Amino acid sequence: MPAPESAPPDTPPPVPADPLRMAPLTLPGDRELVLRVMPLPADLNANGDIFGGWIMAQVDLAGAVLPSRIARGRIATVAVNQFVFKQAVSLGDLLSFYARIQRVGKTSVTVHVEVFAERNPADLQVVKVTEASITYVAIDREGKPRPLPAR
Numbered sequence: 221m222p223a224p225e226s227a228p229p230d231t232p233p234p235v236p237a238d239p240l241r242m243a244p245l246t247l248p249g250d251r252e253l254v255l256r257v258m259p260l261p262a263d264l265n266a267n268g269d270i271f272g273g274w275i276m277a278q279v280d281l282a283g284a285v286l287p288s289r290i291a292r293g294r295i296a297t298v299a300v301n302q303f304v305f306k307q308a309v310s311l312g313d314l315l316s317f318y319a320r321i322q323r324v325g326k327t328s329v330t331v332h333v334e335v336f337a338e339r340n341p342a343d344l345q346v347v348k349v350t351e352a353s354i355t356y357v358a359i360d361r362e363g364k365p366r367p368l369p370a371r
């Protein structure tokens with residue numbers, strides 16, 4: 221009777237699963253990370269999910285990062301062109317806000333912001349939860365629009 225087959229002695233040990241590789245969606249590398257934050261129990265709504273108004277405030281803050289650099293001074297949010305809550309945010313989700321410039325005008329900058337949640341660390345998932353387009357205007361001391369500085 222032949223001897224039972226066993227692994228050759230030089231077989232490498234199995235590679236432990238890399239949770240980031242196994243995630244169905246990974247965090248983007250072609251946009252800029254402008255904010256990372258974890259919501260608190262105080263940010264819950266009556267359904268037990270994270271309050272949409274809190275998410276909107278974070279998106280407004282995150283969206284302002286790149287326009288502030290371009291404007292090199294004060295800016296104000298003039299318009300939320302689009303805002304989509306794709307999936308509910310839960311307590312324990314780690315939120316990452318990624319931004320890219322959509323349009324640079326004479327006095328305004330429009331930014332596209334995407335929010336990803338990393339959830340369930342034991343079996344990590346990365347989920348896009350929110351997407352928005354917001355326009356910021358460079359303003360002077362009187363709060364009036366001012367031309368963006370040359371880049």
Ligand SMILES: CC(C)(COP(=O)(O)OP(=O)(O)OC[C@H]1O[C@@H](n2cnc3c(N)ncnc32)[C@H](O)[C@@H]1OP(=O)(O)O)[C@@H](O)C(=O)NCCC(=O)NCCS
Nearest residue numbers: 296297298299324325326327328329355357359363364365
């Ligand atoms: C932001 C503000 C100074 C702009 O003044 P305004 O006289 O309305 O601005 P203008 O019509 O001259 O437009 C300025 C720029 O904003 C853009 N803009 C104005 N309204 C817009 C809208 N609804 N959507 C997208 N862009 C808009 C214009 O296209 C223009 O951009 P460009 O110069 O790059 O072409 C003024 O509207 C304001 O003070 N709003 C209140 C801001 C605020 O309190 N935000 C919340 C807290 S930050």
